[in-house]
Amino acid sequence: xxxxxxxxxxxxxxxxxxxxxxxxxxxxxxxxxxxxxxxxxxxxxxxxxxxxxxxxxxxxxxxxxxxxxxxxxxxxxxxxxxxxxxxxxxxxxxxxxxxxxxxxxxxxxxxxxxxxxxxxxxxxxxxxxxxxxxxxxxxxxxxxxxxxxxxxxxxxxxxxxxxxxxxxxxxxxxxxxxxxxxxxxxxxxxxxxxxxxxxxxxxxxxxxxxxxxxxxxxxxxxxxxxxxxxxxxxxxxxxxxxxxxxxxxxxxxxxxxxxxxxxxxxxxxxxxxxxxxxxxxxxxxxxxxxx
Ligand code: KMH
Ligand code: ZN
Numbered sequence: 001x002x003x004x005x006x007x008x009x010x011x012x013x014x015x016x017x018x019x020x021x022x023x024x025x026x027x028x029x030x031x032x033x034x035x036x037x038x039x040x041x042x043x044x045x046x047x048x049x050x051x052x053x054x055x056x057x058x059x060x061x062x063x064x065x066x067x068x069x070x071x072x073x074x075x076x077x078x079x080x081x082x083x084x085x086x087x088x089x090x091x092x093x094x095x096x097x098x099x100x101x102x103x104x105x106x107x108x109x110x111x112x113x114x115x116x117x118x119x120x121x122x123x124x125x126x127x128x129x130x131x132x133x134x135x136x137x138x139x140x141x142x143x144x145x146x147x148x149x150x151x152x153x154x155x156x157x158x159x160x161x162x163x164x165x166x167x168x169x170x171x172x173x174x175x176x177x178x179x180x181x182x183x184x185x186x187x188x189x190x191x192x193x194x195x196x197x198x199x200x201x202x203x204x205x206x207x208x209x210x211x212x213x214x215x216x217x218x219x220x221x222x223x224x225x226x227x228x229x230x231x232x233x234x235x236x237x238x239x240x241x242x243x244x245x246x247x248x249x250x251x252x253x254x255x256x257x258x259x260x261x262x263x264x265x266x267x268x269x270x271x272x273x274x275x276x277x278x279x280x281x282x283x284x285x286x287x288x289x290x291x
Pocket of ligand 2: 025062064100
């Protein structure tokens, strides 16, 4: 889908010379703090991480939060406080996860939007997720999408497999353009049960996206580096962070989210498509500044 906002932003940032949007996903719902001590799980740790990642080149933060015992939670009060704290400390686009953990109910996941984020993730289909199943039936996808439109929360379409791309076409066809007027997708590659994380799959997936859509890609685990380079080579944007990988290199754990953003920004520089600022990202994605 080519929209007014998307066309304007894309032409302003200039085809293959377009700057690179870097999203950081610092926490996720899967890793245990006890196993990964560098994982940010408290609000203080998250805010510190956000500031470091902004400094390193991130423009968007994809947020999952934890409770007092460092377990994943969708508690609305905590989510609302998190949105406010991140807005106060940084100018990053605050994108809340509506995926949560595989155990979260649809009602809880829909209620995430009531925390008033700039943006949210919206997964376009069910996918096997290791030994679990990440459930996203059509009725839930449409309820969530219609709510993003009503509240003006800009969705990022999370695509774990090719069927999700077909569902995205159906969603846009039946329910129209998203809040912000521009379609932006994230290819989540290398999940055990989803599409593999390699360059050939990435190119095929990109060719199936709606016309005019922009996209980023992230590779889970050991696919993170190949997917990063494939995305840059194919003209896409990047998502990195400890939600997706906790290993920086073979045998070397990630020390901080900021070092993953630094590596992504360095690669983007080498590709002559340097990291874009949050302001440029807002223009690209049609996300108003609510601060
Ligand atoms: N934690 C996964 C089950 C999202 O944030 O929207 C789902 C996920 C996707 O991480
Ligand atoms: Zn997530």
